[in-house]
Amino acid sequence: MRKTPNWAAAIVWCAMGGVALALAGCASSTDATSILNADPPEKMYADADALMNKGKFEDAARKFEDLDRSHPYSPEARRSIVLAAYAYYKAGKAPEAIASAERYTVMHPGTKDAPLAHHIIASAYFDDMNPSNRDQAATRKALEQLKILKSRYPDSTYAQNADNRIRIAEDTLAASEMEVGRYYMKQKNFVAAINRFKVVVSDFQTTAHVEEALMRLTECYMALGVTHEAQTAVAVLGHNFPQSKWYRDAYALLKSDGLAPQQSNDSWITKAWKAVPKLGLGGPG
Template sequence: MRKTPGWATAFLCCAMGGAALALGGCASSSDATSILNSDPPEKMYADADALMNKGSFDAAAKKFEDLDRSHPYSAEARRAIVLAAYAYYKAGKTPEAIASAERYTVMHPGTKDAPLAHHIIASSYFDDIKTANRDQQATRKALDQLRILKERYPDSSYARDADNRIRIAEDTLAASEMEVGRYYMNEKNYVAAINRFKTVVTDYQTTAHVEEALMRLTECYMALGVTNEAQTAVAVLGHNFPQSKWYRDAYALLQSDGLAPSQSNDSWITKAWKAVPKFSLGGPG
């Protein structure tokens, strides 16, 4: 009787083991599918909703995600994505909330729940807004989402509620630009400072910081000897904020050099300002 070579025996054992593993893998996959689809989508949705009502937001989010994975083509699956985002937000898990809401906006833009998804993203970033002397990445992202709500979904309740948050975000960003601009001024880096104050005048005209920005521009331009821009900054400041202390200081600075406010139509300040009429100014009242 011929003896089976050792390498053949080893090969046969490996083959048999591989087959066993393959069969085991199939059984495991089948079991997983069975578990995922054990409940109909309407029941999973009702269970997740019940968890939400009980305040079990983390568990509800996971249940909504299970529904989406198990029945991705069901009527309940689409709404489950945005509700998972909302549940994660309520649970304080903002990265998960943002990820789920962003997935919804990519997959289902323009649908009924799209405003809610953008609102969740905006709220998650808005809650993370830092003070003006810290990084403003979250503020910028919140503002982007709030503006999307206003532009794309103006009739939604979330868009109507966005106005105050937009004002807060813009004020925070303007304050941050002022912080950096004042730092550059103290370092006598006037060009860098001008760029920061210019951002406030160009992008955040409706904030309270624009008055100081125009005054600081006056100081920077005077330091650089660019008097026509300094005169324009004071003219715009005086026309729009005649009672401002910043105007009084800026006017006095011009006077100390024998100058007066005078608007130049070629100035970027004139072009950036919203509907600035032509005018001539005397001294502050």
């Protein structure tokens, strides 16, 4: 005998499935409803701006992000990304500020607010810089962004104000290399020490640490018996910093071994120094 379908059971099954689907889509439907019911972009922008003026920076950042999500093609959306980054920075939320500003630089490079985005990234990393005896990852990232400002956007206000921060970052990195180099010297690991002092002479010639770095290179090369490099280090030191106490010490060290300063054109020190025209041997100024 042919069985009739159990329509009641089928209806119950479909109803249960519908409930499950509704529960599964609850979160996404809330987001969708939020977007569908969003205020016009100009109102959202004004509301976020008002929150900024009240010092409610984190709330302002979220409002700017809501604007970008709700009206991604509106004229206000692009600027809302960088303003969200700025608001997060003012709220002390460095990771969020960096993420938002980096998103802007990827999506809108070279635009009017790109210098501000790089400035926010640089500032967040600069604020997180460690002393010279600790990890320097944040210092390197800050310096990278500051140099981008100077090279890509030289006429921007942020680039014009970056010079002092660049000097501080470079000085911190040079000091860090010097500390590690001195440590290796104490361990009599002269090759490792030379590699650290070499960074200072090659990359941070405008810092005060370069004078000591040249003196320490003299000591290391003398210890290894590489006298022509020691003589070159002292020659460069004496030519550029004749009144330096580090030059007097380096000169005395050479003299104690019957040597005198003598520049070798094949030395990496000479080549590195000539790469900086204002301070290079035989260069102008």
